[in-house]
Amino acid sequence: MVRAHSRRRSLTVFLATSLSLLLLSPVTGLLHAPEARAEARGRADAAPDPKVTETPGTVSLSVPAGRTSPGYTVDVDKDAFLLTTRRAGATVLRSAAGDTGGLRFRSHGTWQHATGLTGWTFEGGVLTLTADTTLDGATVEARVTPEADRYALDWDVKGGSPDQLGLAYDLSSAGHWYGHGEADTPAGGPGVDQPWPLDAGEVEHENFGPASYSMIDPFWYTSRSTGLRVDTGHVMDVAINEGGKDGIGRFTVESADTYRATVFVESTPLEVYRDYIGIVGSPTKSDATYEQYAKPLWNSWAQFYTHVDQAKLLDYATDLKANGLDGHTIQLDDKWESNYGNLTFDSTAYPDPKAMSDKIHAMGFDFGLWVTLWINLDSANYQEAADKGYLLKDAEDPAKPCEVTWWNGTAGIVDLANPEAKAWYEGRLKTLMSTYDVDGLKFDTRFFDEKCAPHDGYKASDYQRLGSELADQFDLQGAGIRVHWDGTAHKAGFVTRQVDKGTGWDSLRASVSQNLAISTIGYPFIESDMIGGSLSQPAPSKDVLVRWAQSASLMPLMYGSTSPVDTVDVTTGQKVDYDQETVDLYREAIQRHERLAPYIWDQVQHTLKTGDPIMRPLFFDFPGDKEGYTVNDEWMLGPAVLAAPELAAGATRAVHLPPGTWYDVNQGTVIRGPRTLKDYAAPLGVTPAFVHLGAEGAAKAVKALRPRT
Template sequence: MDRATLRLTTKRLGKVVLQSADAASAATAAPSFDFRPTGSSGWVSATSVRSASWDGRALSVVANTSNPVYSLLLTLTPAQDRYALTAAVQGTGATQLAAHYDMNASGHWYGHGEASTPNNGPYTDQPWPLDSGTVLDEAFGPAAYEMTEPFWFTSKASGLFIDTTSTMTVSLGEAKDNVAGFAVTDGQPLRQTVFVEETPKQVYADYQEIAGTPQKSDAPDYQYQSTVWNSWAQFYTNVTQAGFLDWARQLHATGIPAHTFSLDDGWMSKYGDFTFNAKFPDPKAMVDEVHAMGYNFGLWVTLWLNNDSQNYQVARANGWLLKSASDPSQPCAVRWWNGNAGIVDLANPAARAWYESQLDGLMSSLGVNGFKFDTRFFDLGCAPYTSDLGMEDYQALGAELADKYDLQGMGIRVHWTGNQSRGFVTREIDKGTGWDSLQAGMHQLLALSTVGHPFVTSDMIGGSLGQAPPTKQVLVRWAQAAALTPLMYSSTAPTGVTDWTTGRQVAYDAETVQLYKAAVERHGDLSDYILAQVRRAVGTGEPIMKPLFWEFPEEQATYTLDDQWLLGDSLLAAPVLEQATSRDVYLPEGRWYDPYTGQTLRGERWVRDYPAPLSVTPMFVRERVAETQQLKDALSGLRQGAERR
C-alpha cells in the first residue's frame, strides 16, 4: 500500500498479481477509490493515507479524500489465499462507492458472465478475455436479464468477488482505458474478497466455496444426447399451427436426432393469457401429432402479464402483481419487448399458486411436457412482497418455480451468487445470425462456465435477433461447434427458413441437412463422455466446457485463445468460427490424437493451416489418459469419413 497515493498492491511470491488504479499514473489516471456523497452530484476521490493500524486480525486504514469533509475507512482482513477488503465512507455516507483496478497489472481478465459492450454485447459481442474489448454495464445486478456474477479472475491467478445483492455499475476498460471499475449504488460499504492463488482454476474453486456447486443437473440424460427444436428463429411470432407442424414433419423426415419440439412466442391470445390465439385452431391435435412422431412438446411462457390481458386484470384485482416501488398502491409497470406489463409476484403464495395452476392446466388438458421460461422475476422499479426480501430472493423464487417443470434442455436464466447450486441448464441470451454472433456465443459459454454454471447451451443454432437467416456456412459451423458443448439447442431448419426481413424463402441444400445431422449425431456419439462430465460437475462444480489454461496454466498461448476449448479434460475442440476452410490450432503439452487422420501429434506447439473444409470440425483427443480410448471409439466414424473423402 502506497501512503502518498493510496494504491493497494497485491503480490504473490514477490510478483504483482493485482493492483488498484493510481490517479497520478498516466497508465490509469483513476483513483483507487472514489464515491458520490449523499446529497451531492459530484465525485470525491481517496487521495492519501492518513493513518493505519493493525489489531492482530485486521488492518484499518483511514484515507484522506479530495474533499476534507470526508474520509474513507478501509479494512483489510487476511486469510489463507485471500483477504477481505471493505471500504466505507466516513461522514454522511455515499450513494455510490467505487473501486478501480489497473487491468494491466493482473494480466488478462475473465469472469463477469454475459457482457454488455459498446459493440452490441452480449448479443453479437463477448470479449474473451475481457480485456480484449471493453465492457460497460450500468445495471449489473440480480434483477438483470443478463446472466452475470460479481466475480472476476485473472491470468495471474488473482480474483475478485464483490459481495453485494444490489445493482452495480461495472466498467472494464470503457470508462477509462485499462481500468476496471466497480461501483455499488445502494449506499452500503463496498465489500470485496481478493483471492490469490497459483492458477486461475484455484481462484475459481475459491469462488465456488462462496457460490456453491450444483447439487444436480436439471436436465435428464436424454437431453444431453440430441437436440431440442424451438420455433423462434424459424417463425418468430409469425408461427401458426399449420406452419409449426409442417416444420416438425420436415425435420422428422431428415432423421436429425431430437427429443423435443418447443413452440415459442406467438401462441398466446394476449401476453399473459394462457389461451391459444386463432392461429392455433386445435392445440390438442398439434401436441398429439408431435407426440406421435416420438417427441416431447414444449411451450414458451412468461411471468410478464400485458395490461390488455385478462390475466393482468385478475392478478391486479387480487394483488398478485409486484407493486410499484414509488407507489405501492399500484402495480409495478414494466416495459418489455412485447409491450407494457406487470410481473407476477412469486413471493405472494396465492399469486404463485395461481400462476402454477395456469401451467398445470396446460399440461393436464393438452399434454404439454415442459416449458421455456422467458422472463424476469423482478424489476428495479418494483417493490418486494415484504421488506425483508431483495432482488436476489426473487432469483431464488424463480428458480424454485422452474424446478417444478421440465425445461427441456433450454434451461432458465437464473443467476447471481448462490444460484449455481441449483444446477439449471443455462441458456445464453439471444444472438444474431452472423459470424460475430457465433463467436460471441462460444466466448459466452466459456464465460458462463467459469463463473459457476457448467450446464450451458448456446443460443439456438444459427441465431435470431430478427436478422436475415444465417448463411449455410454459419448454420453448419454453429451446429458443429455446439456439438462440442454440453447441450444442443436448435431452431433454424437446415432444410430451409423464411427470411422475415424480406418475406422470401431461403432454401438450404441437401449437404446442409447432411452436415447438420452429422453434427448432432457426433454430439450423440460423445454423450457418454459428456454425461461423465455432468456427473463430475454435480457436487464439484468443475466446468464441462473450459479454456485450455484451466488444465495448462503454464502455457501463455492458452490465455488468449478465443476459438478453442476443452470439453471435459480430454477433448480439445477447435471448430471453425469464421469463413474459412483451414485454421491454426494450438495443442498444449502432451500428445494429441487426430480422429480424422489417426495420427498422434506432439503438443506445446501450433499446428498451422489445419485443413478444415465444411465437413471437418478440428478436434483432438488427449493421449494417455483414462478417457482416451472411449473418445477414440466415439469418434471413429470421423476417420472412416476422411478415408471415404
C-alpha cells in the same frame, strides 16, 4: 490403398500410446472433490499467522504460504493509498492510481477517491486503515481481513453524502481478465460481441445487477491467478477498459452501503474459480436428463419468430423427422397465447392444440411451451391478478401494480414472494399442461424488475431464488432458465441458455467466448444460443448454420431452431431453402454429439462432485501454457477433448495445442504439444477436434469423434 494402410498404422500407434498413457500417467485436470478441497483448505489455514510491518512509505500485510496456498502480501502505499497485491514478490493485482483512485466514491455527482493513509491498526486479525480523500470532510475506513488464499476488503466513506462506491484496478497489473458473464459492450455485446479476455475489448455494463436478463455474476478472475468477488445485492456499473484503451477496471456499486469484496490470491486461475465456487455453491443435480444432453432441443423461435401457428409448427416437426434430424423435443415459443399472460391458446392460429400435441408426440418428440410471468395490461388475466394483489408493486407508488415495458408490450409481473400469487400462477400452468399434454416449459423474461418493489421481507436478489424454486418443479427440456447471482441459481443445476445472438460469424464467435465466460462464473451446464442465431437478423447462411451446428456438437448441449431444410428470412418474409449438403452436415453434427453423450454425461457427473466446469478455457487445464490465455476460438470439453471448430469463413484455421500428447481425430495422427498448427485444413465437412491422450475419458472421446467411414 497406401493411404488407408497409413491411417490404420497411425491408429494402431495411437491406441498403443493411448493405453500406455492411460495406465502409466497420473490423471491430471479438474479432479478434486469438494471434501478434498475443504481438507486442503484446513491445512492451508494452519499456516503461520499473518504479519503487518511498516516502512516510511508502506504498510504491508503478509500471509505466509501454506501447503496448498501460495502466500501473498498486500502493500498499502501511504501517500496515494494504493493497494498492491504481490505473490512471491511479483505484482498480481494493483489498484488504479492517479485521478481515478483505487477506492472511489461519488458525492453530489462528482467522483472522489481515497488519498493519503492517516492511520492503521491490526487487531483481531483485521487490518483497519483510515485515509483522507479528495473531498473535504470525507474520509475512508477500510478493513482487510486475510485468509490463506484470499482477503476480504470492506470499506466505507465517512461524511460527504456518497451515493456510489467503487473499486478500480490497473488491468495490466493482473495480466488478462475473465469472468463477468454476458457482457454489454459498445461493439454489440452480448448479442454479437463477447471479448475474451475481457481486456481484449471493452465492457460498459450499466445495470449490472441481480434482476438483469443477462447471465452475470459479480466475479472476475485473472491470468495471474487473482480474483475479485463483490458481495452485493445492489445494481453495479462495471466498466472494463473504457474507451477501449484506458486500461482500468471499475467495479462500482450504486449504493452508499459498505462495499464488501473478496480478493482471491491463488497459484492458478482454476484454483481461483474453485475458491469462488466454495462461496456461492455448485450444482447439486443436473436439471437436464441424459437424453437432453444427447439430442438437440428444437425450438420454434428463430424459425418463425412470432409468425407461427399450428400448421407451421407441425410442418416444421415433420420436415425434421423426415430428414433424420433427431431431437428430444419440439418447443413452441412466443406467440401461441391469445394475449400475453392469459395462458390460453389463440384459437385462430391453433384450432386444435391437443391434436397438435398428439401429432408431435406421435413423431417421437416431447412437446413444450414458452411461458412468462409477465402479464400484459390487455390480457384477460391482468385485472384479476391486479385486483387480488398478485402483481409486484410499483417502487415509487406501492399502492399500484408495477408496470414494465418489454418486447411484447406493457405488463405486470407475478409476485412469486406472495404465496397466493405463486399458487395461482402454478395452478394455471399445471392446468394448461394437463389439458394439452405439454411435457415441459421454457421460462422467459425476468422474475423481477428494478422499477418494482420487492414483497415485504424480501429483497430484489431473492427473486432469483424464487424463480429457481418455481422452475425447478417443471421439465425445462434443455432450454434451461436464466437465473443468476444468488447462490440458489448455482446449486439448482439448470441448463443455461445464452442471450439471443445474431446470425453472422461475429455472433458465432461470441457464442463460444460467452459460453466460456458463463461456465467459469459457476454455470457449467451451458449451451449456445439457438444454432444459427436469431436477433431479427437475416437468416443464417449455409456456412454459418453448418459451422454453428459443428461448434455446438462439441458443447454440453445442442439447442436448435433454424431448420437446415428451409427457413424464413424474418427481414424479407421470404422462404430460404438450404441444400442437401446443409441437411447432411447438420445431421452429422447431431450424430457426433449423440456419440459423444456418454463422455459428456461422465463430465456432468464429475461436475456434480466437484463444481468444475465442463466447457472451459485451455488455461484451466494447462495453466503453464501462456499462449492459451488469449485463445478465444478453442476450448476444452472435459479433460480429454480439445474443440477447435472453424468459426469464420474459410477452409483453414490455426489450432493451438497445449503441452501433452494429442490425437487428431480427423487425420488419425498423434501430435505432441505445445504446438500451433498453422493452416489446419478445415473444409466445411471437417470439425477440428483433438483428444488429450492419458486424460480421463480419452478412449470414450476417440470412439465418439473418430470420423465414420
